[in-house]
Amino acid sequence: MGTKGREIVGMDVDQVVELLNKAFADEWLAYYQYRLGAKVIAGPMKDAVTAELMQHAADELRHADMVSNRIIQLGGTPLTTPSKWFDMTNCGYDDPADPFVSKILEQNIKAEQCAISVYHALIETVGMKDPVTNNMAVQILQDEVEHEEDLQSLHEDLKMMLDRRA
Ligand SMILES: [Fe+2]
Ligand SMILES: [Fe+2]
Numbered sequence: 001m002g003t004k005g006r007e008i009v010g011m012d013v014d015q016v017v018e019l020l021n022k023a024f025a026d027e028w029l030a031y032y033q034y035r036l037g038a039k040v041i042a043g044p045m046k047d048a049v050t051a052e053l054m055q056h057a058a059d060e061l062r063h064a065d066m067v068s069n070r071i072i073q074l075g076g077t078p079l080t081t082p083s084k085w086f087d088m089t090n091c092g093y094d095d096p097a098d099p100f101v102s103k104i105l106e107q108n109i110k111a112e113q114c115a116i117s118v119y120h121a122l123i124e125t126v127g128m129k130d131p132v133t134n135n136m137a138v139q140i141l142q143d144e145v146e147h148e149e150d151l152q153s154l155h156e157d158l159k160m161m162l163d164r165r166a
Pocket of ligand 2 (some may be wrong): 143
């Protein structure tokens with residue numbers, strides 16, 4: 001914990017840590033959901049979607065790292081056990097039990113949209129009271145916005161292909 005770094009936070013630090021731990025749970029669940037989805041996925045355009053999902057999974061793991069680093073800077077403790085992920089998550093977990101490409105894409109688009117809402121809300125909550133958390137959340141939000149667009153564009157291509165065949 002950096003004492004001055006913590007002192008400049010103009011709001012309840014425990015509240016920031018709580019919000020960060022919730023986002024931390026989301027990132028791990030998203031990482032697992034996308035990574036597993038990339039393995040089990042089946043159907044048309046599967047290779048293109050797999051490549052995107054693997055990239056997104058790597059990004060979510062990097063986000064989990066960024067968030068946990070910030071929690072530690074603030075003197076908090078990142079969730080120490082996966083059993084807490086489900087208690088803390090904002091976005092939950094969609095089991096990729098149905099491996100069809102469009103189903104996986106829909107689940108992951110929903111997860112990205114939830115992540116966008118979570119980081120947007122975090123930025124609004126901390127504002128300039130905690131500029132370091134704000135800056136980190138903006139960086140992650142940029143990735144999540146890009147992820148949503150990547151997946152929606154694949155979903156549109158897939159839909160166009162399936163519609164033409166029908
Ligand atoms: Fe993320
Ligand atoms: Fe994402």
